[in-house]
Amino acid sequence: MEKSEMLEKINKLAGEIGRDVNLMEVCGTHTQVISRSGICKVLPKNVHLITGPGCPVCVTAQGDIDAIISLALAGVPVATYGDLLRVPGQFGSLDQAREKGAKVFDVYSTEDALKLKEENPDLVFFGLGFETTTPMTAWAIKKGLTVYSTHKRFLPAMEALLAAGEVRIDGFIDPGHVSAIIGERPYDDLDAAQVITGFTEDDVLQGILMLLDQIKENRKDVENQYKRVVKKEGNKNARKIINEVFEIGDGDWRGFGIIANSGLEIREKYEKFDAKKKYKSILDKIDFSKSVDPNGCRCGDVIRGMINPKQCPMFARVCTPENPVGPCMVSVEGACHNFFREAE
Amino acid sequence: MTMEQYSSISLDMGGGGQKSSELISDIRKIIKDVGKWKNTGDDGAIFKIPRNAGNLIFTTDAFIIDPIFFPGGDIGKIAMCGTINDLSVMGARPIGISLSIVIEEGFPRDDLMKILRSINKVSQESGVPVVTGDTKVTEKGKIDKIEITTSGVGLAQNVIQNNGVEPGDLIIASGDLGEHTIALLAKRFNYQTKIKSDSKALDKEIEKVGGYLNACKDPTRGGLAANLSEMAEKSKVKIVLNERDLPYKKEVKAVTELLGLDVFSLASEGRFLASVSPKNAQKALKILKTFNREAKIIGKAQKAKNKQEIGVYFETELGGSRKIESPRGKLIPRIC
Numbered sequence: 177m178e179k180s181e182m183l184e185k186i187n188k189l190a191g192e193i194g195r196d197v198n199l200m201e202v203c204g205t206h207t208q209v210i211s212r213s214g215i216c217k218v219l220p221k222n223v224h225l226i227t228g229p230g231c232p233v234c235v236t237a238q239g240d241i242d243a244i245i246s247l248a249l250a251g252v253p254v255a256t257y258g259d260l261l262r263v264p265g266q267f268g269s270l271d272q273a274r275e276k277g278a279k280v281f282d283v284y285s286t287e288d289a290l291k292l293k294e295e296n297p298d299l300v301f302f303g304l305g306f307e308t309t310t311p312m313t314a315w316a317i318k319k320g321l322t323v324y325s326t327h328k329r330f331l332p333a334m335e336a337l338l339a340a341g342e343v344r345i346d347g348f349i350d351p352g353h354v355s356a357i358i359g360e361r362p363y364d365d366l367d368a369a370q371v372i373t374g375f376t377e378d379d380v381l382q383g384i385l386m387l388l389d390q391i392k393e394n395r396k397d398v399e400n401q402y403k404r405v406v407k408k409e410g411n412k413n414a415r416k417i418i419n420e421v422f423e424i425g426d427g428d429w430r431g432f433g434i435i436a437n438s439g440l441e442i443r444e445k446y447e448k449f450d451a452k453k454k455y456k457s458i459l460d461k462i463d464f465s466k467s468v469d470p471n472g473c474r475c476g477d478v479i480r481g482m483i484n485p486k487q488c489p490m491f492a493r494v495c496t497p498e499n500p501v502g503p504c505m506v507s508v509e510g511a512c513h514n515f516f517r518e519a520e
Numbered sequence: 521m522t523m524e525q526y527s528s529i530s531l532d533m534g535g536g537g538q539k540s541s542e543l544i545s546d547i548r549k550i551i552k553d554v555g556k557w558k559n560t561g562d563d564g565a566i567f568k569i570p571r572n573a574g575n576l577i578f579t580t581d582a583f584i585i586d587p588i589f590f591p592g593g594d595i596g597k598i599a600m601c602g603t604i605n606d607l608s609v610m611g612a613r614p615i616g617i618s619l620s621i622v623i624e625e626g627f628p629r630d631d632l633m634k635i636l637r638s639i640n641k642v643s644q645e646s647g648v649p650v651v652t653g654d655t656k657v658t659e660k661g662k663i664d665k666i667e668i669t670t671s672g673v674g675l676a677q678n679v680i681q682n683n684g685v686e687p688g689d690l691i692i693a694s695g696d697l698g699e700h701t702i703a704l705l706a707k708r709f710n711y712q713t714k715i716k717s718d719s720k721a722l723d724k725e726i727e728k729v730g731g732y733l734n735a736c737k738d739p740t741r742g743g744l745a746a747n748l749s750e751m752a753e754k755s756k757v758k759i760v761l762n763e764r765d766l767p768y769k770k771e772v773k774a775v776t777e778l779l780g781l782d783v784f785s786l787a788s789e790g791r792f793l794a795s796v797s798p799k800n801a802q803k804a805l806k807i808l809k810t811f812n813r814e815a816k817i818i819g820k821a822q823k824a825k826n827k828q829e830i831g832v833y834f835e836t837e838l839g840g841s842r843k844i845e846s847p848r849g850k851l852i853p854r855i856c
Binding site (some may be wrong): 179183203204205208211212213214215216217218230231232233257258259271272274275276284285304305306308309351353354375376377497498508509517518 | 527528529530531532538539708709777779780782836837838839840841842843845851852853854855856
């Protein structure tokens with residue numbers, strides 16, 4: 177279907193529904209695609225796209241950020257994905273720790289981290305992200321990489337959003353990459369219309385169209401628009417390696433706090449690669465009561481979809497991609513970063 | 521925008537983005553004197569030779585790169601082409617290059633010979649000689665393998681600068697962009713791809729079309745995003761690109777989608793972006809197509825209504841419009 181044809185159908189359905197419809201996208205890559213394409217500008221006025229907690233860097237808890245920076249400052253070599261290096265905390269950012277002489281590396285993959293380990297045997301990899309990145313971390317732990325895990329299961333966050341009821345969510349644009357691992361079934365219990373959606377502009381438009389169709393017919397189904405990548409049963413091998421290395425714990429999320437059963441901690445079998453245990457003496461000295469959001473930063477509210485980035489008083493005034501106050505402005509997958517990049 | 525004073529040098533400052541400008545402006549606060557040379561923020565400085573005998577253009581560039589060998593080239597080729605191209609995009613005919621090499625102790629002789637052979641190859645093919653140089657060897661661990669600095673001088677009758685974009689001008693890309701970065705990334709990630717680095721010397725093609733160009737720049741570090749934005753800012757115009765005419769191959773876009781990278785930030789090492797008046801655009805394009813069939817018009821310059829409008833915009837098929845911002849220098853792949 178051509179874009180113009182899809183838009184026509186979207187307009188027609190939105191008209192038939194009549195009321196305001198909130199659709200939440202919960203994957204950083206969707207945030208980027210939607211922003212770059214300008215989809216919001218061509219949607220009918222009553223269809224609202226809201227960015228949810230889909231940016232891994234953004235949802236990483238302040239305490240975890242402060243913990244990894246403490247390790248780096250204590251002389252432990254640290255590696256992680258590029259964006260995280262700039263997130264500020266009570267001890268500055270990892271980038272600033274590197275300027276002071278700490279060994280901090282940004283890597284593209286855990287494979288890169290394993291290579292770095294050859295010359296830095298004590299290297300700790302800061303593992304972050306959802307089911308998308310967790311299998312690679314699990315693989316690397318089995319190869320002997322020491323990890324500080326902040327990996328998270330995504331579904332509990334969607335449940336928490338619906339349970340809190342702060343924002344009415346009529347439908348979820350389900351995350352394509354996460355779904356490729358977990359499959360379709362886990363979404364069944366969520367009380368909202370859902371479409372697992374791919375990452376081209378056409379995919380997103382079609383996902384929106386399918387959601388509106390469900391909403392009009394009062395359905396709350398899980399549909400799969402991204403069948404070319406996401407299989408009904410997901411990726412069993414990837415899940416197997418996650419389960420082998422990680423066990424479910426309580427996860428700490430920026431904006432939410434603790435969400436039960438959302439965390440992934442390293443199993444006892446692999447505890448010698450668990451940085452939280454290996455460096456307990458350093459981590460115990462941190463005053464986590466000071467691990468709070470930067471003064472005035474509203475990333476937490478942005479992550480939960482409570483406000484749009486432009487409603488934050490610091491947006492574009494104090495907080496910019498060059499001098500970010502909070503992680504949502506740091507990360508290329510963050511809502512604030514993408515809003516800032518959009519032309520007026 | 522508030523700008524905090526930095527206390528030490530961060531990696532961002534080498535990235536070619538806003539933080540780099542901050543560093544350069546600090547350098548210029550201390551080293552102010554340029555004598556009779558003129559430097560307008562192009563890659564080279566200009567010295568007007570008395571009695572209308574043309575202009576001497578002088579440029580220099582340091583190269584550190586990982587990996588040093590990649591599909592379509594190596595650090596030697598990049599170091600030569602980079603300096604030849606910096607002269608060429610200013611409308612200068614390169615006449616001589618200097619070559620300084622700092623080598624880490626233990627560097628394999630075979631690798632060094634390979635790099636020197638590719639330097640010689642570019643020199644022979646372009647007819648630009650390496651006229652002087654220096655070598656140093658440092659203790660192991662003091663630098664990463666090898667670092668090369670080239671400087672070059674060239675002669676230009678008429679200097680082309682990057683601030684000459686006029687409202688109404690058409691923007692031409694001399695070929696598809698971004699293939700240098702993709703070749704490097706593919707090597708790092710062990711992807712199978714047919715994409716090779718686009719590195720090559722641009723002197724011959726610019727010599728042929730130079731007379732038609734109002735402004736010109738090679739989109740190396742920071743890609744189209746950084747370099748076309750700089751042209752727009754210095755020329756105080758709004759440049760609008762159309763989604764349908766973007767100068768990127770399908771395979772390049774596929775890799776950026778896979779990794780979640782911004783396609784506009786990918787670097788090229790053998791391409792240029794030029795601004796040409798509508799009456800000359802087809803003539804220039806016809807000549808450029810004899811060098812690269814993919815040369816094409818990618819957008820148009822307009823008068824900026826106000827200061828905020830100055831910059832490069834990208835219009836999507838859906839009618840969305842996004843300002844293309846200069847990248848921070850480091851490419852960040854997606855993790856969600």
